[in-house]
Amino acid sequence: MEASQVVETVPRAELIHEHIVEIVSDSGEGAQKAGQTFGSVSARMGNGVWTVEIIPAEIKPPARSPAGASGIRIRLGSKHITNMGDQADLVVAFNEQVLYSRIANGAYKSGTVLLIENKWRNDPVAEIQAQYDRALAEFRENGLIVHELPLEEACREITPNPLVGKNMFVLGMLCHIYSRDLEIARSEISIIFKRKSEKVVELNHRLLQAGYEFARESLDLQYQVPPQVEQGQKRFIVTNGNTALGLGVMASGMELVSMYPITPATSASHYLADVFHEVGGFVHQAEDEIAAIGFAIGSSYAGKTACTITSGPGLALKTEILALAVMAEIPLVLAIVQRGGPSTGLPTKVEQGDLLASIFGEPGDAPKVVVAAATIEECLHFVVMSRRLAETFRTPVVLLTDANLATGQQPYPRPEPSTEWLAPPIDQTEWDPTVPPYDWDAETGLSPRPIPGMVGGHYVLTGLAHTNESKVAYDSKSNQLGCDMRSRKLAALAGTLKPPKVYGDPEGELLVVGWGSTLGAIEEAVDRAREQGHKVSSVHLRFLSPLEPGLKQIFSRFRKVMTVEINYSDDPAAPLITPDNRRYSQLAWLLRAQTLVDVDCWSVVLGAPLQPGMIHQVLLQRLASMEG
Amino acid sequence: MFGMNADWSLEVFERYFTIGDYAGGEARWCPGCGDHGILTAVHKILRDEQIPPETTVCVSGIGCSSRMPHYMGTFGFHGLHGRALPIACGIKSRRPELDVWVSTGDGDCFSIGTAHWIHAIRYNMDMTLLVFDNGVYGLTKKQTSPTSPLGFKTNTHPGGAILPPLNPLSVTLGITNVSFVAQVVDWSPPLLYEVIKAAHRHKGTGFVRIIQRCPVFSDSLSKSLQNDPDRVLLLQHENGIPIDASAKRQFSNLIEHDPSDLSAAREIAQDVSRVPVGLLYRNPDAPCYETLTSRGVEFTARKRLAGLNAALDRFTI
Numbered sequence: 001m002e003a004s005q006v007v008e009t010v011p012r013a014e015l016i017h018e019h020i021v022e023i024v025s026d027s028g029e030g031a032q033k034a035g036q037t038f039g040s041v042s043a044r045m046g047n048g049v050w051t052v053e054i055i056p057a058e059i060k061p062p063a064r065s066p067a068g069a070s071g072i073r074i075r076l077g078s079k080h081i082t083n084m085g086d087q088a089d090l091v092v093a094f095n096e097q098v099l100y101s102r103i104a105n106g107a108y109k110s111g112t113v114l115l116i117e118n119k120w121r122n123d124p125v126a127e128i129q130a131q132y133d134r135a136l137a138e139f140r141e142n143g144l145i146v147h148e149l150p151l152e153e154a155c156r157e158i159t160p161n162p163l164v165g166k167n168m169f170v171l172g173m174l175c176h177i178y179s180r181d182l183e184i185a186r187s188e189i190s191i192i193f194k195r196k197s198e199k200v201v202e203l204n205h206r207l208l209q210a211g212y213e214f215a216r217e218s219l220d221l222q223y224q225v226p227p228q229v230e231q232g233q234k235r236f237i238v239t240n241g242n243t244a245l246g247l248g249v250m251a252s253g254m255e256l257v258s259m260y261p262i263t264p265a266t267s268a269s270h271y272l273a274d275v276f277h278e279v280g281g282f283v284h285q286a287e288d289e290i291a292a293i294g295f296a297i298g299s300s301y302a303g304k305t306a307c308t309i310t311s312g313p314g315l316a317l318k319t320e321i322l323a324l325a326v327m328a329e330i331p332l333v334l335a336i337v338q339r340g341g342p343s344t345g346l347p348t349k350v351e352q353g354d355l356l357a358s359i360f361g362e363p364g365d366a367p368k369v370v371v372a373a374a375t376i377e378e379c380l381h382f383v384v385m386s387r388r389l390a391e392t393f394r395t396p397v398v399l400l401t402d403a404n405l406a407t408g409q410q411p412y413p414r415p416e417p418s419t420e421w422l423a424p425p426i427d428q429t430e431w432d433p434t435v436p437p438y439d440w441d442a443e444t445g446l447s448p449r450p451i452p453g454m455v456g457g458h459y460v461l462t463g464l465a466h467t468n469e470s471k472v473a474y475d476s477k478s479n480q481l482g483c484d485m486r487s488r489k490l491a492a493l494a495g496t497l498k499p500p501k502v503y504g505d506p507e508g509e510l511l512v513v514g515w516g517s518t519l520g521a522i523e524e525a526v527d528r529a530r531e532q533g534h535k536v537s538s539v540h541l542r543f544l545s546p547l548e549p550g551l552k553q554i555f556s557r558f559r560k561v562m563t564v565e566i567n568y569s570d571d572p573a574a575p576l577i578t579p580d581n582r583r584y585s586q587l588a589w590l591l592r593a594q595t596l597v598d599v600d601c602w603s604v605v606l607g608a609p610l611q612p613g614m615i616h617q618v619l620l621q622r623l624a625s626m627e628g
Numbered sequence: 629m630f631g632m633n634a635d636w637s638l639e640v641f642e643r644y645f646t647i648g649d650y651a652g653g654e655a656r657w658c659p660g661c662g663d664h665g666i667l668t669a670v671h672k673i674l675r676d677e678q679i680p681p682e683t684t685v686c687v688s689g690i691g692c693s694s695r696m697p698h699y700m701g702t703f704g705f706h707g708l709h710g711r712a713l714p715i716a717c718g719i720k721s722r723r724p725e726l727d728v729w730v731s732t733g734d735g736d737c738f739s740i741g742t743a744h745w746i747h748a749i750r751y752n753m754d755m756t757l758l759v760f761d762n763g764v765y766g767l768t769k770k771q772t773s774p775t776s777p778l779g780f781k782t783n784t785h786p787g788g789a790i791l792p793p794l795n796p797l798s799v800t801l802g803i804t805n806v807s808f809v810a811q812v813v814d815w816s817p818p819l820l821y822e823v824i825k826a827a828h829r830h831k832g833t834g835f836v837r838i839i840q841r842c843p844v845f846s847d848s849l850s851k852s853l854q855n856d857p858d859r860v861l862l863l864q865h866e867n868g869i870p871i872d873a874s875a876k877r878q879f880s881n882l883i884e885h886d887p888s889d890l891s892a893a894r895e896i897a898q899d900v901s902r903v904p905v906g907l908l909y910r911n912p913d914a915p916c917y918e919t920l921t922s923r924g925v926e927f928t929a930r931k932r933l934a935g936l937n938a939a940l941d942r943f944t945i
Binding site for chain 2: 040043044235236237238239243247250251253255256258275277278279280281282284286287288290291292293294295296297298299300301302303304306320321324411414415417418419422426452453454455456457458459460461462463464471472
């Protein structure tokens with residue numbers, strides 16, 4: 001942390017404790033790179049940071065179209081930031097059209113400061129001029145505080161190609177506006193462009209400087225966001241969730257990731273493809289999703305537990321062979337970076353729609369461990385945990401993350417790994433041939449696993465029903481026993497888990513239950529409701545299969561329990577919907593079945609992370625309806 | 629030792645494996661099924677090559693062919709329909725020292741597993757790939773397979789197969805990085821043995837299409853070939869597979885074919901009026917994917933940890 005070198009107090013700068021900044025552009029204008037760098041600089045200066053990327057589905061969508069909006073949101077503050085927050089305080093836009101999609105998403109409020117490229121005002125195409133004028137009038141009417149700025153023109157003094165360079169110019173502007181340390185920004189730029197020539201680094205340094213000075217001269221706008229105090233002496237790292245996933249694979253000691261490209265999961269493999277060899281690992285890009293998991297299962301079977309990373313459509317394709325891994329008790333880590341479904345759905349946008357498919361997706365009974373990371377930090381640590389669970393319980397482990405975690409960036413404590421985190425070497429000791437390959441412990445279902453190369457260990461693994469000798473058996477008793485033993489492992493695992501911690505008081509009016517990336521937004525909403533005196537608490541689940549213990553008891557201390565999720569549920573007020581036919585959100589469905597508590601739910605499929613303000617409103621409504 | 633020249637001392641194996649060491653459960657294929665002969669050939673080869681059973685893995689998909697692992701006294705993986713090859717490749721990826729065999733069939737490999745067949749040939753990992761081709765789905769009771777000849781009557785095409793059959797040899801020979809393609813019939817045991825042995829010794833994916841009798845569902849297909857041995861074309865070359873006198877008596881049509889000549893191999897494969905047996909193509913120098921996938925297996929925990937710490941440091945603020 002370099003906070004100490006920073007804040008000599010900047011005179012004139014307004015002291016704030018939190019701001020939400022967006023950069024919105026056409027695809028390919030570098031907004032994400034500028035924003036991620038701004039986030040990193042802020043993190044290095046000791047601020048709490050959360051970034052969310054705004055990604056269109058197409059690589060090159062038409063320019064100046066609302067659907068093509070590409071960009072980034074950075075929320076920074078003087079305390080730990082856990083989610084993307086509500087409406088933005090300041091937005092930089094490269095054209096006016098892309099802002100419409102953000103406005104449709106409720107991203108801005110009256111008072112949001114808009115810094116917008118003004119070249120469109122004099123565009124040779126009359127229609128574009130008119131669009132620009134119309135839009136700006138509309139924005140002003142809606143209360144945005146508009147500053148029209150000649151961004152490209154100012155860039156052209158530094159580079160003949162401002163289209164490519166203006167993102168770093170904007171970074172420079174933001175550095176001035178938020179009193180960032182330019183030295184840190186310069187060093188971040190050097191890191192980003194480390195593979196490019198000295199000349200490229202130098203050009204971007206000059207653009208940064210120019211943007212900084214431009215903002216100082218042309219804008220009477222400057223803030224100061226003091227660093228967090230609670231960070232102490234701990235070392236921190238900044239990554240997004242997919243990079244954290246990749247780091248987790250390396251920290252778990254797994255040596256193979258076998259994958260097929262799929263949005264939004266692939267960038268985890270991109271990261272690994274870049275560095276995995278440094279820890280002796282390999283990324284296999286398979287011919288299809290089934291081959292990807294098959295290859296991983298082959299490696300796991302041969303003693304090297306492997307990982308496959310995919311998203312919802314990939315999970316669907318992997319279903320049959322995932323059940324084979326359950327049936328034959330092969331350890332495996334299957335990471336699913338969830339996106340909007342069903343079918344091809346919303347490839348670049350967030351949803352928590354794969355929970356039930358992960359738990360129940362296979363024909364027949366296929367019990368397996370399903371865990372969900374709630375933070376970017378957990379994306380790393382849960383891979384380490386998943387590998388160990390997979391080997392200890394001789395089972396596939398599904399690790400759920402989502403598009404929000406995948407592309408969001410946040411500082412978190414640097415893990416201090418030890419050799420115990422890594423997989424042990426392959427056991428090649430002699431196998432006692434009197435011990436069957438599935439020597440199930442009658443109580444827990446656990447058994448040691450023979451591995452190719454073990455003298456005396458040979459057996460024939462099969463996806464058919466089998467005895468503890470792994471002999472194909474179609475008789476009633478063998479099938480019942482096999483199913484019992486595989487299921488029993490989940491009960492054994494559940495027995496080692498602690499009940500989840502309640503956020504807020506352990507009893508009250510309303511309990512919110514969540515899972516996955518909504519943690520920060522839910523807790524912030526709960527905080528706001530509690531500040532207003534409402535008796536609201538929350539619980540956030542990491543283990544979904546088996547479920548964490550003690551839920552029924554926790555639920556019993558609240559008048560009402562509801563889940564908040566990003567997946568589909570029927571609105572109880574919608575036409576034709578009755579308590580008999582209402583379809584519940586996925587965790588609610590699971591909790592109702594498991595606890596017999598009348599768990600309510602609120603969920604939406606907007607393809608966007610939940611905002612704390614939105615959840616807060618829902619909580620207030622539900623509380624009000626309880627009084628009525 | 630005791631004044632004796634060490635070169636003269638008798639080599640005594642610490643462990644010597646007999647056929648019995650490679651035998652698993654009793655084979656439950658139908659009487660007269662060609663699979664029995666293939667299994668015998670594989671057992672003999674393993675014995676003759678003295679491959680330790682514990683380092684041998686036999687991987688299969690689903691179908692009659694894929695029962696093979698159950699009849700082996702080695703490690704076995706009886707997986708899913710069509711998916712033997714991804715599993716086998718994964719096994720090989722970080723354990724290149726294991727001796728991997730794949731037993732699959734015409735439905736398993738050429739239909740539901742087509743994508744994996746194409747790509748496994750391209751990966752060219754060192755394994756022996758035996759396709760038991762009887763021109764019909766047997767286990768599910770007589771449906772048309774991709775290699776069923778036109779007009780062949782099945783339960784899915786009672787009026788006879790309506791599409792011409794796929795040619796596995798010409799497809800395989802068309803795949804980039806193909807390194808070994810052979811064909812053989814199960815009713816010529818000496819040739820079967822030699823062809824599979826050559827595939828096993830080959831460094832790379834040894835693809836062998838075995839035209840195999842199914843006395844229950846496609847007897848007519850193999851019978852017609854057995855009754856008309858002139859349709860068989862025996863491939864012979866000094867760099868090819870050793871062919872003994874009995875095979876030459878069985879198949880009198882014999883041509884010289886240099887297995888390093890890919891174009892000639894493709895030409896022979898294209899000519900469906902003849903059934904070539906023997907070695908069509910072999911390239912011992914084609915790169916094997918496991919040399920890439922297994923990089924770093926030797927890393928110590930300490931080295932892995934150092935790499936990990938360096939990776940984390942790049943994100944440290």
